[in-house]
Amino acid sequence: MNGIDGTDRQVKTDEGPPPSLLAVVLDTNPHAWAHLSSTLPLSSCIAALLIFINAHLASGNGNEVAVIASHSHRAEWLYPTPHTTSPSHRSKLNGSTSSPNGTIKIPENPNKYRPFATVEQSLLQNFSALLSSTKEAHLAATPTTLIGGALSLALSYIAKSVLRHSPVDTGIENPLSALADSESSHTARVPLTSRILIVSVSGDLANQYIPVMNSIFAAQRKRIPIDILKLAGDTVLLQQASDATGGVYMKPEQPEGLLQYLMMGFLPDATARRSLVMPSAGGVDFRAACFCHRKVVDIGFVCSVCLSIFCEPNLPDNLCLTCGSYLSLRAAQTATPALIPRKKKKKKRAGGGDSATPGGSTPAGSSTPMHL
Amino acid sequence: MADSDYSIDGEDASDDEYVGPKAGSSTRAQASSGKRKAQATEIPKPRKLAWETEPSEAVANPVEAAEEIDEEVLEKSVQEREEDRKRKRLRKDTKPFQRGIIRHVVLVLDLSETMLERDMRPNRYITMIRYTQEYVREFFEQNPISQMSVLGMHDGLCIRVSELSGNPAEHIAAIQGLRFPRSLQDLPKEPKGSPSLQNALELARAMLYHTPSHGTREVIIVFGSLISLDPGDIHQTIKACVRDRIRVSIVGMSARLRICQEIVSRTNAGDESEYVIATDQELLRELLLATTTPPVIRSTEDTTTTPAESAAALMMMGFPSRVVEDVPTMCACHGNLTTGGYTCSRCSAKVCSLPVTCPSCQLTLLLSTHLARSYHHLFPLRNWVEVSWERARERGSRECVSCLSTFPEVPPEDVDDEEMQDGERLQSKMDGDAARQRRMDKEDSEEQKASESARYECRACESHFCIDCDMFCHLVLHNCPGCLSMLNPASEVQENGDVVMTG
């Protein structure tokens, strides 16, 4: 408040809630969807997703959306449509309806709001192109999906969009911040809030551990919440992702009601979430899994060179399994602090108890007092 | 006599050297006989300074040089200069070296009189305090399992600002407490007196004595003064540091000092690159933040140490699970009543936050995410190379793979380019794997410049990115979206961090 005339210094321009960017990562792992096809076929999931995207676009004038498909052998952009790059990529597609320069033709439909129609058409066309270019070999190669790649694509797109929206370059620090007197932190004007929604059906993502963790830390740093909608499969990794970034995690019990879950749980954006109570996963297990047997450990042994976790200190040749460096075991064998009086007591017992149970049974009739 | 005159008048001689060609007194700096001659002619004239003489060559030169530079500068567009500046921030070498992830760092701050200089706004002391707080936060974000302690060189003594611990809030509060002490009796520690490097090194050595050998032992000194007031022989201290395998790096703010150079080179096995000078505020901040990257482990550390004390060791660590209780219970780290926390896996003591060393059984307690934070240091993302127009034409890329922003159009080919292209292609075909590797390494260690076609290519997956995605992926994300979007990236050996964890 200004002391002179009691008004605020800044002229109040209309501040509605900032526009919001939603990046959807759709896990299209064919193996997993084949399992799910009895309860929830992929087509109805995509239909629900399209309505959800339309609802998001309708919720605000500046709202944007981006959709990425995470397939078994590729992570591909579904919306916005990428322009064709080198001829080698697109030659595999057979007779796609897209014109040579990659634009999608949208039929005129007076019943459909045009921006909705654009998104829907691009998404469906690109998706069918992706499916038709999948071969047997691709399916046999891996049972999981490339979620790390899709997440990285989403994060880079969000970073670029944020840069496009804020007139100040967030990369360069404000020169005023060099003034050591200004204690306040200068945040660049970022009028775009963003979030990532992952619709996941795959199970274990072990081989994507490092890329996904890197993405999680990047999202944490840029304050992008990652929401997870788990339709099938179970991974602790994605739970950790939503917990670390402050997103929503839901595993619906009735996948048929997908649309309502989406509308109520995942539609509110960052501005709305400040006033709402969002569902969360509850307690997340952050314990680690050992690299040799993949079982969850409470106490693990960590190689100091490559940070891989093992469940027991006895490794063949004392060599680390991942980096092959020789590891000394001194640090691993720190004994629990021994109580000296007990050892003394053991020595006083002549030919008595076995050393395997220090401080075990009290000798009968002995009058030596117990030290503590 | 004449010689001693030289050394005292060293500065004056340099002034005259500039004026030299015109006034003819540059002979003063040469032979003593010359000096006498010059003196005979020079004494009545007042000595002129460089900027006072008009058509002196020394002054004329910069103008000509400026004209030359102007042309080059004008040719480069604003866009390219912007990109150049951005690319410079990328790290120079991204070879996957072995790095010390578990670090024990002692940060030594200079709290002597010279820190009241006003060449940084408002003075060096306040700037340093502010940057140090930022530094502590960034350090623990990049190295979550490390420990740090802060010391200060104040009035010839070395004071302990904070103890060796892994909790950033504690350090930040302690550093803040230097300027704004929390308890009412303490006065703020104003810079006073002279610094003492020996005392600081001795105290640091004592603090690092008990740290386990598989972690690194580092001392980072922020030094703004030109002298060091030591009670004994600093060289003995340096020898002791070398014996204890402590590495010292120094960020100076004034001139380059011989003693600092010596300390740094002796403790870093002859490598002097750890001694850097910050000439202004921004550079100080950058240099300080550059030390958050874990240091490279040298294989030829110390041949006298037995293999048992080598750097690699298997460390026992606990991964506790979270508990939420109905009734508040005491925590073992502060003695406060809390309803939630983590229980140590070995002795079941309750601690409030991680990472921490269990107060009762000394077991390091971590979450797996803390380890994961350091993976990008061990498996760094290789730098991406600039794309020339020929290559852009070859690949036909029109937009960035990850953010879908369009690239500038490739200009139509000319004949000259074609010839060059053929030659280059032949060359690259004849290269074997080793030669390619060498080329990659060489390119990696060169300074990064802006690309003429605004495209940057990842060597492994051959996809093109824009400058903003380049910065984002290398500084924040540490993943290549192109490599990760393909199951088996075509062409060359995959070298970024897509490690398959066996198991």
Add this chain to the structure above:
Amino acid sequence: MSASSSQALEYLELLPRQTHTKLYEQPSTVLAIFRCMLPHLAKTIVMAMLYMPTPFAASDLDAWFRPDGKREREKALAVLEQLHIVVPQQDAHRRTSYELYPGFARSLRQALEGSGTHRSFGVPSSTPDPKRVTVAFLDEYARNQWENILFYMVGSTVGLANAGALAQDVNEGTKALLRAGDFVKLAHGRVSITRAGFTFVLQETNAQVWSLLIVYLKHAPQLSMSETDVLSFLFMLGSLELGQDYTTSTLSATQLQMLEDLSAFGIVYRSSKDALTFYPTRLAVTLTSDSGALSSSEPLAKSLVSSNRDGSAQGFIIVETNYRLYAYTSSLLQIAVLSLFTKLTTRFPNLVSGKLTKESITRAVKLGISSAQILSYLTSHAHPQMQKTQPFLPPTVMDQIRLWEYEGERVETTNGFLMKEFSSESEYRDVLSYAESLGVLVWKSDAKRLFFVDRVEQISLYLQKKKNRSG
């Protein structure tokens, strides 16, 4: 919500229930209302309820909101109930639950899914038009029409010599509308501008369009047009695409009549009076978009607003800390507007410069302009160079303009309603706290048990509900 949509919202809220019901049959209307008129959390609530099979219990709604989000919730629910989108019900156990009005829900679902046969998103013309027009032509046309209207209002006051000549392009219907909306008044045979007119002129274009349209709506019954038709046509216009021609065969009689008026405003273009097709201009397609706060994000501004509107959608005014003003414009209209409150000294082919003086500001204040209007005009048309600092104008200049205004003003008025004569202290406190939670409370006096609110509908509803409950 920008100023334009809040005006529209106010207008909508005052409509009766039947009008709402009729309006909600068209999906395009429903979509436009949803996008622009509702507060943020109201959108969230509506979407959550859209696909719910059963009514939403009030207790669940309470549990869904955080304790500190209570105020947002109240505001959202109030607007939704006012617009008859949400219908509260009470079941046998006196538990309230909320349900979406079925017509609204159905239309919104149709809009989202793209289903139905309503064709309310504009039927494009199937026959190719021999005289196709380009987007640039449409922009030019819209600009000309709109500027003529504005110039008609401003020109005569400022005393520009050729005001009469330009004003001849404005047709009689428009002039009548402006008079009816109290933007101009006829005095001694000359047209002069009123205070409301100043507010109108100094607003940004989107808000101007809406103000004029609301006046038009209010007078629609007099012109024997049905309000719902007009409104639904307006909302449909907002969802059309620029550059595409649409057929007039699906429009009702009211809407055909509207086309004529709208083309006089510059909102649509028809190649001739009886053409079978019409083209929406940029003014039409941005009717329902939020081109409010333009200055904060330039790329958005470029995409939404053409660079030809009003001579510049980018700002063109530079204000220095010594009160000098430079405006890079050659549009007569802008110069006329500026001359209302600055002392213009020099004029160049592309630049006009002057100074903000005490006399010029007090002159403007006497004519009825407030300092807030002047400041918002200057801010919204600030040159990109000025936009690098926050706030755009130098704080000294802003403060001084306000101070010059305050020198004349001693009293500030707020229109509203005084609540008095409460029977008991507890009733007073109860209604007071309700008013406070709604955010409509302006002044209170505990000693005399009086308080002043600016909107009374919700309070009266609340009091009635209380009476029903106790009675």
